[in-house]
Amino acid sequence: MNQPNSQAALIIEKFSLQPHPEGGWFREVYRSDDKLTTDQLPDRFSSAHCFSTSIYYLLENYDFSAFHRIKSDEIWHFYLGSPVKLYSLRNGILELIYLGDNPDAGHVFQAMVPHGCWFAAEVSVPESFALLGCTVSPGFEFDDFEMATLKDLEEYSRYSTLIARMAKK
Numbered sequence: 810m811n812q813p814n815s816q817a818a819l820i821i822e823k824f825s826l827q828p829h830p831e832g833g834w835f836r837e838v839y840r841s842d843d844k845l846t847t848d849q850l851p852d853r854f855s856s857a858h859c860f861s862t863s864i865y866y867l868l869e870n871y872d873f874s875a876f877h878r879i880k881s882d883e884i885w886h887f888y889l890g891s892p893v894k895l896y897s898l899r900n901g902i903l904e905l906i907y908l909g910d911n912p913d914a915g916h917v918f919q920a921m922v923p924h925g926c927w928f929a930a931e932v933s934v935p936e937s938f939a940l941l942g943c944t945v946s947p948g949f950e951f952d953d954f955e956m957a958t959l960k961d962l963e964e965y966s967r968y969s970t971l972i973a974r975m976a977k978k
Contacts, residue, residue, distance in 0.1 A: 814869050814870065814936070814937065814938045816890075816938065817867060817869040817870075817890075817938035820867060820889075820938075820940055821834050821867060824836055824865050826865060826867055829866070829874075830954070830956070831874045831875050831877050831954075831956065831977075832868070832872050832873050832874050832875050832977075833866055833867055833868045833869075833872055833873070833874055834866070834867040834868075834869075835864045835865060835866045835867070836864060836865050837862060837863070837864050838863055838864060838865055838942075839861070839862060839863040840859055840861075840862045840948060841859040841860035841861045841862070841948060842859070843859060843860045844857045844858065844859050844860070845857060845858050845859075845860065845947055850947060853880045853924070853925070854880060854947065854953070855952075856950070856952065858881075858947035858948050858950060859947070859948035860946065860947065860948060861944060861945065861946040861947070861948050862944070862945050862946075862948035862949045863942055863943065863944045863945070864942065864943050864949075865940065865941075865942055866940075866941045866942065866943050867938060867939070867940050867941070868893065868930060868931065868932050868938060868939050868941070869932070869937070869938035869939075870932075870935075870936055870937070870938070871935070872931075873929060873930065873931040873974075873975055874928075874929050874930040874931070875929055875956060875957070875975060875976055875977040876896075876898070876927050876928065876929040876956075876957035876961075876962060876972065876975055876976050876977075877927070877928065877929070877954060877955060877956045877957055878924075878925055878926055878927050878928065878955050878957070879924065879945065879949065879953045879954055879955070880924055880925065880953040881924050881945045881946055881947050881948070881949065881953065882921055882922065882923055882924050882945070882946060883921070883922045883924075883928075883943055883944070883945050883949075884919055884920070884921045884922075884943065884944045884945075884946075885908055885919065885920050885921075885922065885930075885941055885942070885943055886908075886918065886919050886941060886942035886943070886944065887908040887909055887910060887916070887917075887918050887919070887939070887941055888939075888940045888941060888942060889939070889940040890932070890937060890938045890939035890940055891909075891932040891933055891934040891937035891938060891939050892907050892908060892909030892910075892911070892914075892916055892932070892933045892934070892939070893907070893908040893909065893930050893931065893932055893933060893939045893941065894906075894907060894930060894931050894932075894933050895907075895908055895920055895922070895928065895929075895930045896928060896929045896930065896971065896975065897922055897923075897926050897927065897928040898926065898927040898928070898962065898965050898968070899923065899925075899926040899927070901964060901965065903965065903968050903971070906920045907933065908920055908930075908939070908941065909933075927957050927961070927962060927965075929975040929976075931975070956977055957976055957977075958976070959972065959973075959976055962976065
């Protein structure tokens, strides 16, 4: 049963988090006033972007961040709660990183997902939550966001069980 976690509910309310299209809850907390023009950016960008953006991001219970990709590098920061499994698919390989507060258990406090890489995340402890932050540079724009379809991930068929569970239908 997917019961809300009372501490997660308090954080969602306190920080005015909103549902994110990939799953979870978020709120942008920083967007640089300085901009890069298209001629200053790699060809994958079709419009000007600010230098950097950051958000609070919360995952709870059995919700997950579905496989998606963006055009910028994204750094994930662990703040509070359960460890998080961060999956990335790139060049036919699956990488699993644990974000958390226990380095002795192999957790890291920050992890970077390279631009163009398909990635997804979930809390590693059922019926728990995690509060994270994400910093994107050049800054995030929803036009750069691409939700994966099962067809997009066909080259990763050996990870089909994970993909079926972590892709939006």
